[in-house]
Amino acid sequence: MSLVSRLKENWLQPFFFFGNNPITLIGSGLTTASAITLVFYWAMEMIGHRFANPYLGIIFFLILPALFIAGLLLVPIGMGLRRRALLRAGQIPAVYPTIHLGDPLFRHGVLVVVAATCVNLIIVGTASYQGVTYMDSPHFCGQACHVMYPQWTAYQASPHSHVDCVECHVGSGMKSYVQAKVNGTKQLIEVTFQDYPRPIRAPLNVLRPARETCEECHSPTRFTGEKLLVKTTFGDDVSNSVTRTVLVLHLGGVDSLSHRTGIHGHHLNNFEYVATDADAQTIIAVTATNPDGTRTQYVDSTWKGPIKGVTRTMDCIDCHNQATHVFQTAEDAIDEAMVDGTPSPSLPFVHKEGLQLIQATYTSQAEAGQKITAGLDDFYRTQYPQIWQSQRPVVDAAAKRLVAMYDRNVFPSMKVTWGTYPNNIGHMAYPGCFRCHDGNHVSKGGKTLSNDCSLCHNLLAVDETHPQILNDLSLQNELHLQ
Numbered sequence: 001m002s003l004v005s006r007l008k009e010n011w012l013q014p015f016f017f018f019g020n021n022p023i024t025l026i027g028s029g030l031t032t033a034s035a036i037t038l039v040f041y042w043a044m045e046m047i048g049h050r051f052a053n054p055y056l057g058i059i060f061f062l063i064l065p066a067l068f069i070a071g072l073l074l075v076p077i078g079m080g081l082r083r084r085a086l087l088r089a090g091q092i093p094a095v096y097p098t099i100h101l102g103d104p105l106f107r108h109g110v111l112v113v114v115a116a117t118c119v120n121l122i123i124v125g126t127a128s129y130q131g132v133t134y135m136d137s138p139h140f141c142g143q144a145c146h147v148m149y150p151q152w153t154a155y156q157a158s159p160h161s162h163v164d165c166v167e168c169h170v171g172s173g174m175k176s177y178v179q180a181k182v183n184g185t186k187q188l189i190e191v192t193f194q195d196y197p198r199p200i201r202a203p204l205n206v207l208r209p210a211r212e213t214c215e216e217c218h219s220p221t222r223f224t225g226e227k228l229l230v231k232t233t234f235g236d237d238v239s240n241s242v243t244r245t246v247l248v249l250h251l252g253g254v255d256s257l258s259h260r261t262g263i264h265g266h267h268l269n270n271f272e273y274v275a276t277d278a279d280a281q282t283i284i285a286v287t288a289t290n291p292d293g294t295r296t297q298y299v300d301s302t303w304k305g306p307i308k309g310v311t312r313t314m315d316c317i318d319c320h321n322q323a324t325h326v327f328q329t330a331e332d333a334i335d336e337a338m339v340d341g342t343p344s345p346s347l348p349f350v351h352k353e354g355l356q357l358i359q360a361t362y363t364s365q366a367e368a369g370q371k372i373t374a375g376l377d378d379f380y381r382t383q384y385p386q387i388w389q390s391q392r393p394v395v396d397a398a399a400k401r402l403v404a405m406y407d408r409n410v411f412p413s414m415k416v417t418w419g420t421y422p423n424n425i426g427h428m429a430y431p432g433c434f435r436c437h438d439g440n441h442v443s444k445g446g447k448t449l450s451n452d453c454s455l456c457h458n459l460l461a462v463d464e465t466h467p468q469i470l471n472d473l474s475l476q477n478e479l480h481l482q
């Protein structure tokens with residue numbers, strides 16, 4: 001007997017004989033159909049169709065493979081059951097029936113596979129095609145998944161409100177795409193089982209490198225030169241007195257002669273740092289690569305432990321961690337709103353009262369809404385009845401704006417409050433630049449990472465009521481108050 005016919009008689013024929021049962025047929029249908037769908041999906045990707053949404057991962061990384069394996073398991077189970085039944089009834093034939101294309105048994109099998117594949121393709125195909133457009137949209141990422149609500153809220157108010165979440169969170173290239181899928185699937189499971197961290201954090205190391213995200217749109221070498229900043233703040237006194245700080249930031253960059261200058265220019269050298277926490281708020285060492293290739297390590301002289309922890313190469317996100325999810329400090333929120341005119345600086349003590357109201361602890365945004373509104377109303381009704389009588393709409397508008405500030409930044413259900421998410425630009429409310437430039441980071445050679453006030457900016461005026469420089473520059477919109 002030839003090898004082929006032996007194979008046919010001893011294996012293939014018994015296989016088809018025992019395989020002729022509903023369980024095995026369903027199993028092979030499932031397996032083949034999910035395999036074909038998966039192959040179709042991969043083929044779509046090969047020709048360049050990019051299903052960028054991580055949540056599709058749940059279909060393609062969990063459901064289809066699960067069906068594939070379940071189907072594979074059903075095949076031997078069905079065969080075994082049929083064999084046992086036939087054995088009991090003494091109906092196992094001495095010679096298994098031969099198979100050929102005309103065989104109804106064989107045809108049944110093929111039909112089931114074809115039918116299941118069509119149904120699968122139509123259902124999964126249509127669903128994913130329709131789903132893709134929707135699921136790729138920030139609305140899906142930010143809203144369908146309620147745990148993202150704080151980030152979604154901050155996103156809408158940001159300069160990137162028209163950049164899709166996936167542009168920054170998925171990155172380009174196959175590797176980041178697959179990673180995002182696996183992550184997305186993991187997150188979906190966490191959300192389903194209510195087993196996710198509150199507040200949600202994205203340790204910098206799990207984010208895509210800026211090269212694959214920010215730098216797709218912004219050139220790191222763009223020369224920006226100097227940038228003027230004017231900060232207007234209000235006091236806690238009865239007249240909410242205005243003061244202004246004016247500074248020029250030495251943003252720099254790489255100029256046409258390839259000189260690297262200023263804040264942007266000096267951090268393009270792939271500095272590596274070591275932090276003791278995932279949010280990189282405590283940086284104990286940073287290593288700079290000098291133009292001649294040598295390396296200088298600056299170590300925090302107040303740190304006595306070993307130099308180990310989370311290591312990372314510095315990029316845009318180490319400073320611009322809030323490029324999109326800008327969570328304000330309570331002070332910034334109210335100052336910004338008052339520059340805008342509401343709460344009106346004409347209301348006595350509105351800065352002090354407003355700040356206290358939005359900084360108090362509430363159990364939900366709904367409770368905050370009621371108590372902030374009632375609190376401000378009470379204050380003017382009892383302390384300034386005349387104003388309360390004559391300027392009700394101004395008081396009401398102030399209360400409404402305070403509630404909006406709260407809802408924009410504080411999310412009790414997600415344990416997000418003022419200051420939960422540090423902002424690394426600057427050094428006033430959070431350590432920011434001073435995580436390294438605090439004057440304590442010293443090299444072996446005795447060189448200190450400077451914290452000289454003029455290193456990063458020129459302070460043209462600090463907390464002045466009417467800085468002369470603003471008049472000189474004629475910055476009209478900075479001067480409309482008092």
Ligand code: HEC
Binds near residue numbers: 138151160
């Ligand atoms: C311009 C780039 C960019 C876009 C667009 C963007 N993100 Fe982010 N996202 C970031 C960066 C950078 C961080 C890291 C912040 C940090 O670690 O402090 C982050 C962090 C997060 C976090 C973790 C929480 C945190 O603040 O650390 C969540 C959740 C998140 N983003 C969701 C979203 C959602 C949902 C969208 C779309 C509605 C979105 N992101 C759009 C850049 C972006």
Ligand code: HEC
Binds near residue numbers: 316
């Ligand atoms: C898809 C393109 C795109 C990506 C990706 C992107 N940005 Fe932007 N970014 C923009 C555009 C467009 C603006 C200008 C918005 C405007 O002027 O209102 C902008 C503005 C900014 C600004 C100025 C904000 C301001 O207040 O004026 C900063 C800073 C910034 N981006 C940093 C980043 C960082 C950091 C990343 C990566 C985490 C990033 N961007 C990713 C397109 C992008």
Ligand code: HEC
Binds near residue numbers: 221224263264317
């Ligand atoms: C060492 C910290 C640091 C790093 C690293 C950094 N930036 Fe900045 N960047 C700043 C500061 C500070 C400002 C000014 C902030 C402000 O306007 O309040 C700024 C401003 C900007 C602006 C707005 C410029 C304007 O004209 O208003 C853009 C866009 C920007 N950065 C993009 C990037 C990109 C892209 C990268 C990565 C290649 C990057 N930055 C890396 C600190 C940094």
Ligand code: HEC
Binds near residue numbers: 250267273298319433
């Ligand atoms: C992870 C540590 C780290 C952080 C955070 C950091 N820097 Fe730096 N910075 C360095 C190192 C290292 C150097 C280079 C020192 C050298 O040349 O040896 C440097 C250099 C500079 C220089 C140039 C100094 C010079 O000699 O002219 C400026 C300006 C600067 N940083 C501004 C900033 C600003 C602004 C921020 C915050 C937005 C910031 N840095 C955050 C590590 C850091």
Ligand code: HEC
Binds near residue numbers: 231247428433
């Ligand atoms: C390593 C760089 C760096 C050094 C050193 C530095 N600053 Fe700053 N500073 C910044 C940056 C960046 C901002 C802008 C933050 C922003 O965009 O809101 C800032 C903002 C400020 C502001 C206005 C911020 C506000 O919210 O009112 C003041 C005031 C200030 N710095 C004072 C100082 C003083 C005083 C020193 C010296 C002890 C100093 N800075 C040293 C980087 C630096």
